[in-house]
Amino acid sequence: MKKRVIISAFLSLFGIAQLQAQMLPYQNVKLTFEQRVNDLVSRMTLEEKVSQMVDEAPAIPRLGIPEYNWWNECLHGVARAGLATVFPEPIGSAASFDADLISRIGNATSDEARAKYNDFIRQGKHGRYEGLTFWSPNINIFRDPRWGRGMETYGEDPYLTSVMGVNFIKGLQGNDPKYLKLVATAKHYMVHSGPESERHRFNATTDQYDFLDTYLPAFKKSVQEGKAFSIMSAYNSYNGVAASANIFLLSKVLRQELGFNGYVVSDCDAVADIYEGHKEAANKEEASAMAVTAGTDLNCGSTYRALVDAVKSGLISEDRINTSVKRLLMARFKLGMFDPDNMVKYASIPYNIVNSKAHQQLALEAARKSIVLLKNANQMLPLSKGIKNIAIIGPNANDEKMLWGNYNGIPAETVTPLQGIKAKLPDANVVYARGCELAETTGVIDSAKVKQNFDEAISVATKSDVVIMFLGLSPRLEGEEMKVQAKGFSGGDRETIDLPKPQEDLIKAISNLHKPLVLVLLNGSALAINWEAENVPAIIDAWYGGQAAGTAIADVLFGDYNPAGRLPVTFYKSTDDLPDFHDYSMRNRTYRYFNGEPLYPFGYGLSYTTxxxxxxxxxxxxxxxxxxxxxxxxxxxxxxxxxxxxxxxxxxxxxxxxxxxxxxxxxxxxxxxxxxxxxxxxxxxxxxxxxxxxxxxxxxxxxxxxxxxxxxxxxxxxxxxxxxxxxxxxxxxxxxxxx
Missing domain, CATH: 2.60.40.10 (Immunoglobulins)
Known part of the structure; x- marks a missing residue:
């Protein structure tokens, strides 16, 4: 018996030694990532290398490389992958002015991301929104309130954006000295903030002062302090050269001056824009070669498949292809994708952390902290919990999808403002009327329905002790390159910063009833609420507050939470106060250079105390x-x-x-x-x-x-x-x- 054990042990040791002898260097976990990556790339054909440079990267079975989709989103919680905790849209989180909160949101988001990835891998899934490379955060400067995607940003200030971006990135990527929890991608590099309808051909121009003073700082901090391992290049050109092929941006500034050592991914189909939109290349081969030479390593899209022909025709060398592929594989090695799970602590994060009670509480905390009290004449707020009859009016009062913002996940439960107030005051008579649509449609208008909604709101308000109106905007009106059929909105951007006319007409009619009136704004960008600021006694801004927004709003309205949020953007009085939307100069833009009188300044917000x-x-x-x-x-x-x-x-x-x-x-x-x-x-x-x-x-x-x-x-x-x-x-x- 003893002899058998000895023989068995010998054979086991022999088997291990034989296995180690057969192991290729890139499979050896004792070597550095750099050594393993270099070895793996040396074994790949040109066609195999190029196949890994598009977001839908196929498997290479002979080398043990599984298929991988590089596209994932987590702007304010894991997006587009089913159940997730939905935190406030970033513009709302920025209003918290709480760097630690942003870090904790990043950490909760990456916990859920890893848990989902672990579950997908167990199921053998490798599709879009199932990986570990996330295209967040958006750290562009919200220079103009007309830009529809400004809600994705941390506002108009370079310092605030830098702090929030760095903390979110650190929360996402984790603190392990060897492995990344996930890859964060700071975007959109560079000088990018609309117009949405022209982004595939638009040329943003600035002088060096504005570039260094306003547009670069958040990216600099994200690279040097946040250690973001990925950067996304923008759609637009900058100073005459497409961002995805811009040697000044990607090589001189990003890598040489900032010391970036990760990989660059293009915005989706931005490489195709080099020849189709910007007309800077003759065809896809030339555009692909230009982009890779400048420093764009990964193409969201299919244009890079032309790189094989580009190499064969001498437009680019295979050595340059090697550089990009090594950067991409380095990311996958650092994510632990080629190592046993027991070596990667993040591989053990369980699925039950997704939308856990702790994360739900964090979403509520974030929603509370995002709320900004703009006006409180005669200390009208907080309202008494003894109120018997409450009218809840407005198109944003009971719309849960609006609260999710954009690039969002799907929460297990969403509390709308109407639901939050009913839960807060279960014995009160809380009556709801929509009142109006968000904006005037450019299509056929049902005049009878419009009048019915309006009359219903007047009737409900007349019978109330207090009226709370929920107005503002919606991700269905502002956002990324959208087809919106509404007056004052174009391609996802806004043509005016006024409150849309149907809402303006409704609140003026309700105000004429002389009932105690509170206005709650839900929006992703600044609104010129001049009449409301003058005539409505109490106003709060709650942004797109995520899954717990209704509870948070009710907590503020009825005094269970004392608001402290501050505006991360300037609220201007009129579009007339702004330079042309196409003008990227910072002259007379944002609080740092605006010479006029704002409606509400950046950093402004009130409290129930002093x-x-x-x-x-x-x-x-x-x-x-x-x-x-x-x-x-x-x-x-x-x-x-x-x-x-x-x-x-x-x-x-x-x-x-x-x-x-x-x-x-x-x-x-x-x-x-x-x-x-x-x-x-x-x-x-x-x-x-x-x-x-x-x-x-x-x-x-x-x-x-x-x-x-x-x-x-x-x-x-x-x-x-x-x-x-x-x-x-x-x-x-x-x-x-x-x-």
Missing amino acids: FKYSKIKVPQGLTTGESYTVTTQIQNTGNKAGEEIVQLYVKHLDNGIRKPIVALKGFKRIYFKAGEIKTISFNISPESLSLVDKNNKQTERAGISQIFIGGAQPDHQGHTATNITAGKVIVKGAVYAIK
């Missing part, structure tokens, strides 16, 4: 290159507990250089008990005082800068009850370059 700022301390006599700390004392001077969004802005007093009017450089979301006093500090790097100089270099200059800390922008104190405190920093020494 805060006082005092005793700011800033260093004096800094030398260029030094970091510094700024502190201030804040007191909750009201009788309610609540959170405050503490914002730090820098204003440069040197008139000899082009610069923003004022710029956000720090923020924190802090909880205060009633009457509580806290000292808050900000650690500020030299980069916070830097500007783009006349030589187009990011530099910290000797000079005087004013530092503001408060609950709002310094230039708009009149729009908020929140105090602001200020001090000056004097920087001595020579000009200091910021890398």
Whole structure:
């Protein structure tokens, strides 16, 4: 018996040794990823390499490479793959001004992504929306409120967008030193924000100042701090060259200057646009060669299949193909796709984490924190829970799909505002009327139905003690390259920023009844609600708040949650205040360069309590290159507990250089008990005082800068009850370059 055991053990060891001897280098988990990738690519034919450079990459059985689809989405939760937790649209999450919240949303999203992937692999599925390479986040600057996809972004400010983007990316990609939880893709690189209907042929132009000061920072931070392993190139051209074939953007800036070492994927069919839309190439072979040479490694689409002929005709070398394929395979190795599950901790995430109770609670927290209180005349809000008759009116009051935004998953349960209020006040008489459609259709109008809806709303409001109206926009009106048959909307963009006329007419008629009136906006971009701001006593903005939006809105309306959100975009008074939509210059755009008077400024938002700022301390006599700390004392001077969004802005007093009017450089979301006093500090790097100089270099200059800390922008104190405190920093020494 003992002899048999010894023989069996010997044969087992012999078998393992034989297996190891037969193992190819790319299969050896003891080698580095780089060694394994290099070996694997060396064994592939040209045709096999090219086959891996499109989003629908086929299997290569002889090398053990499974099929893989690179296309997946997780803008605010795992999208387009069935059940998932649906968080607020990013513009709403940005309104939270809570970096930790964004990180936790990213982590919850990647948990669900891995759980779904693990389940798909068990079922042998490798299709679209079933992989681990996700085309999120969208970190474009929301420069113009007419752009329909602005709701996918973190707003108009480079600093806020950078912080939110980095935290989301880190949450998505995980913290394992060897393996990625999933691949995050920062998009759309570069200088991309409409018009949607022209994106396949449009040429966005800027000078170097705006490029470096506004459009590049979020991508720079996403690469250097977030370590995003993927970048998506945009549809449009930039300064005359298609983004997917732009050597300046993809080679000089992205790889040489920013140090990016991941892979670049084109937006879908953007490589075809190089010759079909931008007319910069004669055919698909030439367009493909141009894109790969510039640095686009992966084609969403089929155009790259022409690369085999492009190599054979001398348009591009096979060595250059090798470079792209190695980058793509490196991503798959880093995701653990070629290693045993027991080596990859993320491979054990169970499916029951999808839309778990913890994630549902996080969705509610995010929805609450996204809500911005815009107006509260005579402290009308919060409403009393003793109200008996409540009229709920408006096309957005009971529309669950609107709450999901775009690029969304499907939650197990969605709470609409109507449902949230009914659940909050089960004994009240809550009556609903749609009142009107979202916008005027350009098709045939059923006048009788329009009048019936309008009359029903008036009747319901007349019998109520309070009217709560749910108006705004919808992802069916604003979004990505859409066919919308409604006045004021074109291709997913908006032609005007006013509240659509049917809604404007309805709220004016309801207001004439002289009932207590609350307006709740649900939207993905700024609205010029001039009449409402003047005539409606209470207004909140709840964005597209995700699966728990109705509960969160009810919590705010009836005082179970004290709102603290802030606007991540400027609310302008009129489209007349804006430059031409096609103009990508930042002159007179966003709070950093807008010279007019906004309706509501960036960073604005009210609370059910008040805060006082005092005793700011800033260093004096800094030398260029030094970091510094700024502190201030804040007191909750009201009788309610609540959170405050503490914002730090820098204003440069040197008139000899082009610069923003004022710029956000720090923020924190802090909880205060009633009457509580806290000292808050900000650690500020030299980069916070830097500007783009006349030589187009990011530099910290000797000079005087004013530092503001408060609950709002310094230039708009009149729009908020929140105090602001200020001090000056004097920087001595020579000009200091910021890398």
